Structures are given as structure tokens and as C-alpha cells.
Amino acid sequence: MSGGRHLTKGSPKPALSDDGVLRLFSMRFCPYAHRAHLVLNAKNIPYHTIFINLTEKPEWLTEFSPLGKVPALQLPKEEGNPSLIESVIIAEYLDEKYPEVPLFPKDPLKKAQDKILIERFSSVTSATFKVFHADTEAAPDSLTEISKGLDIFEKELSARGTPYFGGDKPGMLDYMIWPWFERTAMLKYLLPEKYQLDKKRFSKLVAWRDLMVNDPAVKGHYLDGETYAKFAKARRENVHDFDMLV
Template sequence: MPHAQLTLISHPLCPFVQRAAIVLLEKHVPFERINVDLSAKPDWFLALSPMGKVPLLKVELQDRADTILFESTAICEYLNETKGSISLYSDDALARAQQRAWVEFGVAVLADAWQFLNAQDLAIAGIKRAALRYKLHQLEGKLDQEPYFSGSAFSMVDAVFAPVFRYFDLLSPVVSHPIFNDLPRVSAWRSSLADRPSVMSAVEDDYASRLQQHLVNQQALLSGSIRNDLVAGLSR
């Protein structure tokens, strides 16, 4: 593939943006990042995004009109197919299909986690917490290798789940521990992802404080549960 100049159009809190950023970083691809205020979407952004969502990836190639890719799955598949020599999927067709299925499962886990974080009453929080725990138990039964989902090789499944687990790394242990209690394999996987350089670099330094402010604005029950050391910008 000819050299392409890439621009990731993003929002600082979007987990789907993080997925694309992780893949870019895993592939060691230089890119520019532009954040958009999704509460006041600029006209130029709406003209580029058919669904009014992030991420977008602007691909600039010589002798070719600029192309805008939307939807994180399409962006990640393009990057995986065109950048770097190592794929984030298995070479085996059956294992590759299984990985893609678990990628979709990760979207459902993300939905439960996000709704739990943003819950404004105890009933909804309890329902979403239970749904999340159920899915994590399903993952616990699947995981039989380490440190990553498919063993020693970091995969697209890892890129999908890392932004989900990040939420719980930021929450007080009083909140996060009961969710991961008795799930040693998921907990070990979560820890390995938290230490991955691409995962750490996929968000900006003020991510914790931004998430806290978002929860405050949403009047979420967990608005006061973000760890103070991380909000203050201290290292883990």
C-alpha cells in the first residue's frame, strides 16, 4: 500500500475511538488526532460523518481523493489489512471467525458497562451490573491462555475489551472489586491490558477527570467513585 496520511477524528471519552487508536498504536502508524465536541458538532464534522458519530478516519493518499472511513470496526479492519506485517487476527480461518464473534460480544459488554456507569438509580445500576457480571462469567469460561485473549499475541479482541476494562481501573475498588470477584482469568487479562503501552497511550492524560465530569453531568450514581489519585493526574 502507498503511504497514507491518517487523521483520527475523535472524542476524548469514546471507547470506539480508543479501539481505533489502539490498533494504530499497535501497528506503529503515525497519525494526527482531532477531538470533536459532540455536544456541539461542527458543520465540517457533520458533513463528513454520515451518522454524526466518532471515530472517523481520514485517509489521504497521493493521486487519490481523500477518503473518510466511519464506524470503528471498518476502520480497524482497514488498518489491520493495510498497516504492518502482523495481523491482529489469527491466521487460522476458524480461530479468526471466533475472534470476530468475540469482538461483537465485546460491544455488548461495553453497552452494559456504559449503562452501569451512567445509571441514575439503583434499580438500573443493579440490572446492568448483573448483566455485566453474567457476560464476564462467560468470558471466564473461555479464557484458558494468558496474558491476552488468544495467548501471547495481542489481538483485535484485546483492542475491543481494553477500553471497557479501563473504566473499572479508574473506579474505586469498592465498586470494581465485586464485579470482578471470583473471576481470576478475566482479572488477569484486565491487568495485562492495562499495562499494554498501546492501551495506556490510547487516551489523553486527563481522561479520568473528563470521565468524572461526564458522570457528574449525567447525575450518575457513580459520579463520586473515580479514584482521586487518577483525577489528580498521579501515576498508577
């Protein structure tokens, strides 16, 4: 909808077309927005993407996202064209509204347990953030924290005995944590010592990662490690090259 370009301060507000198609406000390198892309892709829901420059935000962004964050999902078929925010709330809404391809378990207990794991994954996301964007000195501690966080998921996947957290195919938990795994491929370009997931300690997760890369929903919004690293390196020098892929 914005041709891959990130709309910025001064950009005119994109007009709502009358096609009734969902509009996702996103940023190409944002892992939280990535979650929404994955769910929409996995459920084969058509949507327009509007990329947003998050350092020079368009003045109208708060009309769709009161806190100026992405993802925000606008629902043009609903009265008043409301928008939703918060990646997990958007994910659960889509799962309830478009039940044809269910992603959360149907059983309330199993669903709650998966949501707790999504919540607990935040120890990994916060440590990852430090490695990607903060100075390299913080890296060793953060890498230890990431590994400790991943132990939980390795153990869980082993206990489930299935290739994916969702069973024989990816479910909501798989998609909610995937954006950070896709981004681990940038670590070997960013850190002084080449970092890779320990293939012994995380044998299940490594096998899972190799499967996930080939999932159609994942492929539909995939970037390689070198590209993420290029964006992250520029960002460390305070250059936000949102449009580097355009």
C-alpha cells in the same frame, strides 16, 4: 492536531496537510474511538487526532462521518481523501492495509470466532453504558448483566490458556474490548458501594487486565478511573466537559 481541544460548532474545518498522515476524528472519552487509537498505536501507524465535541458538533463533521459519529478515519493518501467509520470496520481495514503487526488471527475460522466475541461483548458495553451514564438505580441489574457477559470472556481466556486473547501478546479481540475494562476503574468512584471485579469469578480477566495496563498501545491512550469518573459525573448533570484535560 487540535491540541487536545475538542472542535465544536463554529470551529473552522482543520486543513488537510500534505504529509499524507492518517487523520482520526475522535472524542477523548469515547470507548469506540478508543478502539481506533489502540489499533493505530499497536501497529505503530502515525496519525493526527482531531477531537470532536459530540454535543455541539462542527458543521463539517458529516463530510467525514455521515452519521456524525466518532471514530472516523480519513485516508489522505487515497484518491479523494475518503473516510471510514465504524470502529470494528476501521480496525479490520487497518489490519489488512498495515499487515506488519498483525492483530487478527490469520486463520479465517479463528478470525471469525474473535469477531463473534467482539459482537457478543456488546451485552457488556450496553450494560456498562447504563452504569456510567444513567441513574444509579439501574446499577444493580446492569452490574449483574455485565458479570454475566464477562463470564463468557473469563471462560474463553481460560480455554485459550494464554495470557492474552491474542496469545502471548494482545491481539484485536484484546484491543476491541479493552476500552470498557479501562473504564471499570471508575466504578468505585461512581457507585454507592465500591465495586471491583470479583477476583475469584474473574481471576483470568483480572490477571489479563493487570497485563494490559502495561501494554505500550494501551499506555499511549490511558486515563485513570478518577478522571473517567469526573467526566461521567459531570455528564450525569448534563455538563459535557470534553476539554477537562486541556
